[in-house]
Amino acid sequence: MCAPPAPLLRLLLLCSWAGVVLSYPFRTPVELDVTPRITVPIHGLHGCRRFRSSTVNHSALLLQPDSQRLYVGARGAVFALNASDISSGSSLQIEWEASREQKQQCLTKGKDNKTECFNHIRLLQRFNSTHLYMCGTHAFRPLCAYIDEKRFEMSSPEDGKDKCPYGPTTGYTGLIIDQQIYSATQYEFRSFPDIRRNSPSPTLKTEDAPTRWLTEADFVGSALVREGSNSPTGDDDKIYFFFTESAEEQSAAYSSSRVARVARVCKDDRGGHLTLQKRWTSFLKARLICSLPEFNFHFNMLRSVFVLPAATPEDTLFFGIFGPEWKNVKASAVCRFTLSEVREAFQGPYMETQDSGSKWKEYSGKIPDPRPGTCITDSLRARGINVSTSLPDDVLDFVRRHPLMSLQVQPADRRPLLFRRTTDYTQLAVHVTQAVDGQEYHVLYLGTDDGWLHKAVQVEGQLHIIEELQLLDEPEPVSSVLVSTEQMSVYVSSPSGVLQLPLSSCARYSSCYDCVFSRDPHCAWDGDSCVDILPLSNRSTLIQDIQHGNRGCENYHQAVVQKSRSVRVGDDVLLQCELTSNLASPMWSQDGRDLLGYGLSSGVRTGTDGLLIIDAKPDQSGLYTCYGAENDIRVPIISYNITVQEDTPALHNTEPAEDFHVFTLPTPEEATSTERPQNPLPAPRLPKTNLLNPQNMEALYLTLITILGGLCIVLTVVLLYVGFCLRVNNRGKYSLRAASASYPKNKRASKNRKHRSSANMELKTISSHCNGYANGNAKHHNGNIQNGGLLQIVPGEGQTTSNRDSPPPAPPLPPTPNRQSPDCEFGNGLAATLPSMLRRINGNSYVLLRQNDSANTSPNGYSFTDELNKMLEKRKHTQILPRPDESSV
16 A cells, blocks of 8 residues: 655644644633733833842842841842832942953853853852851852941952852852851852752762762752751751752653752751761652643743741742743743642652663662651650761661652642743742731742743632733843832842832722722722722721622722714724723623624624724614623723714714713612613623533533544545545656656756746736736737636746735746747747736646636637647646656646
């Protein structure tokens, strides 16, 4: 059996892909991709303050709750800003740039003198009550120094090669805990990634042999969890590190080259006595899962993490930004993990590998006692094991060879909180606030790679994006996000500077419905305006609905702008309706009757920008009202009182009259009159229908899948049959390829010099417009040719032109010795009238475009069929295309 042609294979692949996509369970768009409710451009920001300097790469932010200063680490400088207003001129600065000699040495190492050969501040944290501590790359020779906070002066620098990375873009995280520095990065140029405790002694690091604990790890964050505080077992505090590394385990369900990880070490780990000297004895790591289960799509790249502490360690939450493994795919997901899930993974089974080249699999052997990787507890102290150096060698040897856990850390609700198809989030911060209903809500501030900030609230396991704010004129990635409840501000840094924004801008919402629809926990309606609830102690009279976003404004009198317009009969009238919410849908009514605007005879068309009255008629006069439908509530936005008048001379000389005023809608109790309402009423709820519920939509989806699958099968069978017939019956048929191969080489070369070589042929319809003849009768020296259409086949580029009025000139045609015409001449000896427009068609198919009875006979008396056969026979010997496409048959 002959193999199917390439187009058929592509069709089969397309049908298979479509079937797979359509076979997934039906989900509403809200569950798959979240749209920000409102979009605020940069000129619409309220209360925005900016700090800019001559430096760049403002990446490190530090703000202590009891401090009035915001510390900013940039390239070659550290700033102390007024935390209440960063734009004020009271900022302090410490310049710390690499010397000219150090920059020259950096250049000799092959580094970039525009980005890398500078001193980029990578660590800026508090060391004690009086000093800060910072580390910088210092042109690929890391240095660290103390800062006297009161005087804001820097001490003499010290070596930082074990505390700071060499480059500005190397993944890095660092913590200073009880004056001990814990850091994780790839420290040296050719070294392996490492987690270290640097000072004071004893210094610890991860193991490289015989089992390497970290494989091409890219660190994004770390956090201390005080699990030892009031622990009933006398447990130790733990430090968690978050990173992405090369996959090691063997799994049929999750096949990828990079995976997200969380690692854990004990704060008071001192290493082993003989085994694992100066190495962690408590290092364990597990995989973080963030995926869309119904689509089997996994986000393996961890970009950023935020640890939200709680009153008890068990309530600690980890929020992470994940991205796909493919760099050319722009998408992001936000997943939330609980400390209990992480603990469960570290208490589960271990993984093992036979050698460094094999995949890891679950360990099924005996586990030594005490359990490897645990911290020192009261039960171990009772057995005489007070420090990690007292652990048995078999336990330490097991830790060395089994750093990976088998259980994977699943997110809360087993799915992401948020998924965005077209956004790359870079940084996030989480703020906990109490709403009017007494519940606490998590408010997330997410920075993007193009300079936007998304504010979202977590409601029932999903994120509702309240707003998206444009922070910068030119796209830049957000470097860090910091939330301060004391300052009621959000601080956002980027390469060009730092911005300070209020936690919310409630004044942006002008009505009760708009305030409630936002579902912003910081905002509520007080009867007159949308206010910030954080400074208010009495919240009993405030209107807010975070859970549903549609309750509380039933008795509110919505003010609506009303305009009056007079138009002429036959005019097209556009009634504009601007909706501020991206989640609202426009709906129109005429005198209280809903307008769909989709039927061909309806006379109106509705769109996102308004309603269009087509060919206005006198019976289309009336009151048109635009509603914004959101969260099952219809809110009137604007009304137009339209009067369609008969066409009169006075109307021809004057513009349509238009005036407007603002009126307030009555409550449903006040609108009891049976007369036609002059003012529109807000509908409390949109009608519910069972047609679009998930069950019916899933049945409809399955029906569409069945129909499309049947069509694909039928089309596949037909194409297989056609392909088989074409290959079987190929012999004896006219072949341009065969004709081209038989064409003499010398003639082909001369043709190629005369005409540009091409792989396509040019088809033209012939019209009566030739050499200025537009009357449809072009004269020939042998007689008059009537209107008709013949086919002219011309070797050429076959390119499509968009300018039909003045098409490009046709390529020169070969002369015909027996035919001379002063008017029109064709290379195949066929003269005819030309159509009014020349068209170029890609491909080499022979098509009879148009033909009438009078054109069936050529000027020599031959029939059109005979003349066409002669022309085709001549083309067999004059074909200049060496390899035409398959449509030539």
